[in-house]
Amino acid sequence: MIERRPFVQKILKNRKDNLRVVSGIGTSTWDLMSAGDNVGNFGFIGAMGQSIPFALGLAKAKPNYRILLFTGDGDTLMSLGSISTIANHPVSNLTMIVLDNESYVETGSQPTATAGKTDLELIAKGSGINNSYTVKSEEGYEKIMKTVYEEEGPSFIVVKCKPKATPLVFPHSFDGSVSINRFMSSMNS
Amino acid sequence: MAEVTKDWRNDIYAVFKELNITMVSHVPDAGHTPLINLCEKDNEIEVVTLTTEQDGVGLSCGAYAGGKRSALLMQSSGVGNCINALALPNICRIPFLTLVSMRGEWGEFVPWQVPMGLGTPKVLEAMDIKVFRADYKDEVGSTVDAAARFAFNTNRSAAVLLSQKMIGAKQFKNG
Ligand SMILES: Cc1ncc(C[n+]2csc(CCOP(=O)(O)OP(=O)(O)O)c2C)c(N)n1
Numbered sequence: 001m002i003e004r005r006p007f008v009q010k011i012l013k014n015r016k017d018n019l020r021v022v023s024g025i026g027t028s029t030w031d032l033m034s035a036g037d038n039v040g041n042f043g044f045i046g047a048m049g050q051s052i053p054f055a056l057g058l059a060k061a062k063p064n065y066r067i068l069l070f071t072g073d074g075d076t077l078m079s080l081g082s083i084s085t086i087a088n089h090p091v092s093n094l095t096m097i098v099l100d101n102e103s104y105v106e107t108g109s110q111p112t113a114t115a116g117k118t119d120l121e122l123i124a125k126g127s128g129i130n131n132s133y134t135v136k137s138e139e140g141y142e143k144i145m146k147t148v149y150e151e152e153g154p155s156f157i158v159v160k161c162k163p164k165a166t167p168l169v170f171p172h173s174f175d176g177s178v179s180i181n182r183f184m185s186s187m188n189s
Numbered sequence: 190m191a192e193v194t195k196d197w198r199n200d201i202y203a204v205f206k207e208l209n210i211t212m213v214s215h216v217p218d219a220g221h222t223p224l225i226n227l228c229e230k231d232n233e234i235e236v237v238t239l240t241t242e243q244d245g246v247g248l249s250c251g252a253y254a255g256g257k258r259s260a261l262l263m264q265s266s267g268v269g270n271c272i273n274a275l276a277l278p279n280i281c282r283i284p285f286l287t288l289v290s291m292r293g294e295w296g297e298f299v300p301w302q303v304p305m306g307l308g309t310p311k312v313l314e315a316m317d318i319k320v321f322r323a324d325y326k327d328e329v330g331s332t333v334d335a336a337a338r339f340a341f342n343t344n345r346s347a348a349v350l351l352s353q354k355m356i357g358a359k360q361f362k363n364g
Pocket residue numbers: 024025026027028046047048071072073074075076099101103104105106107112273
C-alpha cells in the first residue's frame with residue numbers, strides 16, 4: 001500500500017515541459033495541488049465521472065503533449081464505459097493513474113467496489129486497454145515514469161494506496177473558468 | 190452562412206465545416222445517422238462513439254481545452270444522462286454544443302420515449318443551457334449555425350432540439 005500524496009509529488013517532481021496534468025474530483029485534486037501550483041494542471045472539484053472523458057478529449061486535441069490523469073477509484077467507477085471509449089478511439093499520449101484507496105475518502109471513507117470483488121486493472125484490460133497494470137509498492141515508480149513519458153498509450157495504472165484522509169490543498173482558484181483559462185494558456189495552439 | 194439543401198443533415202454538416210467543428214461524438218440515434226455517416230467520411234472530422242452521452246460532455250470540454258471544437262449528437266433520452274456532467278461546461282464557461290434528435294413528441298409509437306421527450310427542454314433549461322429548436326427542414330441549417338455561434342462566441346452551452354416532425358415517427362410492427 002502506497003502513501004499517495006508523497007507518491008504523486010514524486011511523480012511530478014522535475015516534471016517535463018510537455019506534461020499536462022488533470023485530476024478528478026476527490027482527494028486526487030488536493031494531491032495534485034500539494035505538488036505545487038503549476039499552470040499546466042487542471043483539477044476537477046465537481047462533475048464526478050467526467051475526468052476520464054475530459055482527459056481523452058484533451059489528449060486527442062493535444063497530441064504533442066503527454067497527458068496524465070490522476071483520479072480516484074470512485075470517480076473511475078462512475079465512468080467505466082469511458083475506458084472502452086478510450087480503448088476504441090486510442091490516444092498514444094494518455095496515461096491514467098487511478099489512486100485506488102478502495103474507498104470514497106472524500107465523503108467519509110465508505111468502501112467502493114474495489115474494496116470488494118472489483119479489479120480496475122482487469123476492467124481496463126477487458127475494455128481493451130492492453131497497457132494496464134497495478135502498482136502496490138513504491139518500487140513501481142520507475143515503471144510508472146516510463147509509461148507517463150515514453151510508452152505508447154493509452155495506459156491505465158492502478159496505484160493501490162492507503163484509505164487515509166489527507167489535508168485539503170486548494171487550487172489557485174475554485175472558479176472553473178479561471179482554472180481552465182489558465183490551463184489553456186499553458187499550451188501552444 | 191447556412192444553406193438549405195435536400196437533406197437537412199447536409200446543412201448541419203456544412204455548419205460543422207464552416208465553424209471548424211472537427212470532433213463529433215454520439216450515442217447513435219436513427220435521426221442522426223445520415224449526419225454521422227457524412228462525418229465519418231470526412232477525414233478532418235473525428236467521430237467518437239460513446240457508451241453514454243454524459244461522456245460526450247467531458248470529451249467535448251477536454252477537446253476544447255486543447256483547442257478543438259466539437260459537437261455531441263444524441264437523442265432526447267440521452268439528455269437525461271448528461272445533467273450532472275453539464276455542470277462542467279457551465280462552471281468552466283466552456284462552449285458546449287449538442288444536437289438533440291427528439292423522440293416522444295410527434296406521432297411517437299413508443300410510450301417509453303415520452304417521459305424524457307417531455308422533460309428534455311425543461312432539464313436543459315434547468316441546467317442553464319440555451320435551447321434552440323428546429324421544427325422545419327429549411328430552418329435546420331440556420332438554427333444550428335445560430336446555436337453554434339452562440340456557444341462558441343459567448344462561451345456558453347447550447348442545444349438544438351431537432352423536431353421529430355422532421356425525423357418522422359417510425360410505427361413499429363409486431364412480427
Ligand atoms: C454525482 C456525484 N455523486 C456523489 C458525489 C459526492 N462525492 C464527492 S467526491 C466523492 C468520492 C470520490 O471517490 P474517489 O474518486 O475514490 O476519491 P478519493 O477516495 O480519492 O477521495 C463522492 C462520492 C459527487 N460529488 N457527485
